[in-house]
Amino acid sequence: MLCPHRHPRSSPHSEVDVSGSSAPSALRRGRTAMVSALAVTAAAVGLWTGLGGSSAAASGVPTPDHVVVVVMENHAYSQVIGSSSAPYINSLRTGGATLTQSYAQTHPSQPNYYALFSGSTQGVTDDSCVTPGFSSAANLASELTAAGRTWASYNESLPSQGSTTCGSGKYAQKHNPWFGFSNVSTSSAKTFAQFPTDYATLPDVSFVVPNLCNDMHDCSVSTGDTWIKSNLGAYATWAATHNSLLVITFDEDNRLSGNRIPTVLYGQPVAAGSSSSTTYNHYSLLRTLEDMKGLTTHAGNAASASDITGIWAS
Template sequence: MAALCAALAAATGAGVAAGARTDTAAGAQTAVGSVPRFDHVVVVPFENKDYSAVIGSADAPYINSLAAQGASFSQSFGVTHPSQGNYVALFSGGQQGVTDDSCPKNFTGKANLGSQLIAAGFTFKGYSEGLPSDGFTGCSSSDGRYVRKHNPWVDFDNVPAASNVRYSTFPTDYTQLPTVSFVVPDMCNDMHGATGCSASIPTGDSWLRTNLDAYAQWAKTHNSLLVVTFDEDNFSSVNQIATVLVGAQVRTGTYAEQINHYNLLRTIEDAYGLTPLGSAAGAAPITDVWTTSPSPSPSPSPSSSSSPSPSPSPTPVPGVVNGGFEYGTFNGWTVSGTTAVAAGRSGAYSGAAGATTPTDGDSVISQTFTAPPGATTLTVWWKGDCRDTVRYAWATVVLKHNTSGTTTTPLPRTCTANGGWQKITDTLTPGHSYTLQLVNHDDNYPGDPSITWFDDVTVG
């Protein structure tokens, strides 16, 4: 166990390092980690919709038009359920112990994106539709269309009341915008639904077009950026959401690297040279979508062409690569949250998600693969050390069937500390594409951390 703790500490402490750029593009600065420094960033979060219900759906023509104009992420995920923890995580790098939507939450002296920007000489505002008055700290408006659980900056005592404003004050002269702003639609327009309102994707999509398209088009020629994302999906264990970036210096394409709210926060922090907060410190910034970035073309194959391919989607490998983690690395896998290579079940190594100290949200080890000819069974071995209840911490294995568009959970959410390796299986169809997610979730509560080991992932 001591060796495992050391490995986990090394993996967490190392984070994701990226070389600083020395070149700049006309009209723009490039900050830490090869993320451009925008004059303005506007983030618009919507509510509780699956990725597949938005991207490619006729219900969301405007969001899909934005996806065609910018960078759309096919493997973007929320951090947790329900809503409030995702907003807090995106704004502060951790859930701060939030596991429900109760109100009010009050955090004293906790660093967050707003306080970071202001301390560094930049500006921040949160524009909330339906907010009864600027600086309002109540839990909801009288009509229920504004709710504080979607307004995380009001929870932090180091974000001034002047940064918590009504959406009606959003400037029409976009040069007057703060450096970074969040725009939160009300409960009728955020696709969530409220009394007298349906949880309508077309309503939210139309609201976005009416209210933010002018900014989106302006941003392209004014060194600015629009980020459209969601807090969570429709409460599935996969928690896959749509995330789209549109604006200056954005290379158009669909990008398949796995990201979550912490990657998005890290990207904004890197743009302004801010120290990454909490779990954002271990999350990779988004660097491959920028036209000014020296990162390789998102095309999975090298090209001698002077014009890089805009297609970043990798070609799935046949079968699972490094399924026993015997390379001693996560080669072949994509990881997020807190992960490490640890002692194995049958060989030298396994993949550990979570830690023996509290972690915040999902830690995920994932891989996209194609079932080879004749392969009909996926096998995964797992071992859990979960000392909480399944309401707050769990292990799960999720298999997304990319070809058929369905999802199964060969290991439903479970919290156990029995210490033994257990085998789970699922059915495969030869030639079909799959994305496997090995997940450990912890609520960051002191005294009952959760960690799960995974090993010997095979298809046959």
């Protein structure tokens, strides 16, 4: 709750021109009124933002209340964007924004997840199961937590909240980089069954990782597209009127076309039908998420990356 500013009563004998020189009484009263009006306006803007109104961060990116990032697998831009196999993702593209030159960092999958989450591959070069907590490097979750913000991941087919198992059925730890960091609580890794139905209770930033079938790794583009619609479609609809954001991106293109991947953004902060042809990568998305939440630090290569711009609603 914001408290109104209290201004001391001023005496006509104590009024002073802001430059330090004396001024006619009427002019002084006019300036006092203008300053008061500006203060009221500033307080109103602050209150609007605090109640969920949209405002722009100093970096030029919006400040959504909630951001959900879903990471899909192993498909190139041309395999998804404009494809009849992905009608739902393309409907979000039409109502939201597309990054037409979005790129992954490397191959295979796992290093890209570390890049997106921490601004570095952390020396990971393959898909082997990592030792839990092997790194203490800064990452999105540790930065959010240090700033008093909230974070969680929702991992489909994870056996139980916080489980560090390498694999179980269609679940694979290689797609869940948060387990590699000692400064990220394992309890912040939830099962997808724990994804809230009351979206207002979502963390400031959360990642959603479908299992090996529904992320398009083992199953079709159509399967993944249907999963997103069935499981995140209601959130996308809600985000469009609640100053929130859904980001759909991919880990890599499976070595098909220069590692150019689909990245679609949808929600109230996005200008409908917009696109950007600026070259972005996983570090750009990480930097944008950090700046959206007003973080003063940037993990790894996000520090030198550019924010995503040109697609935001005014």
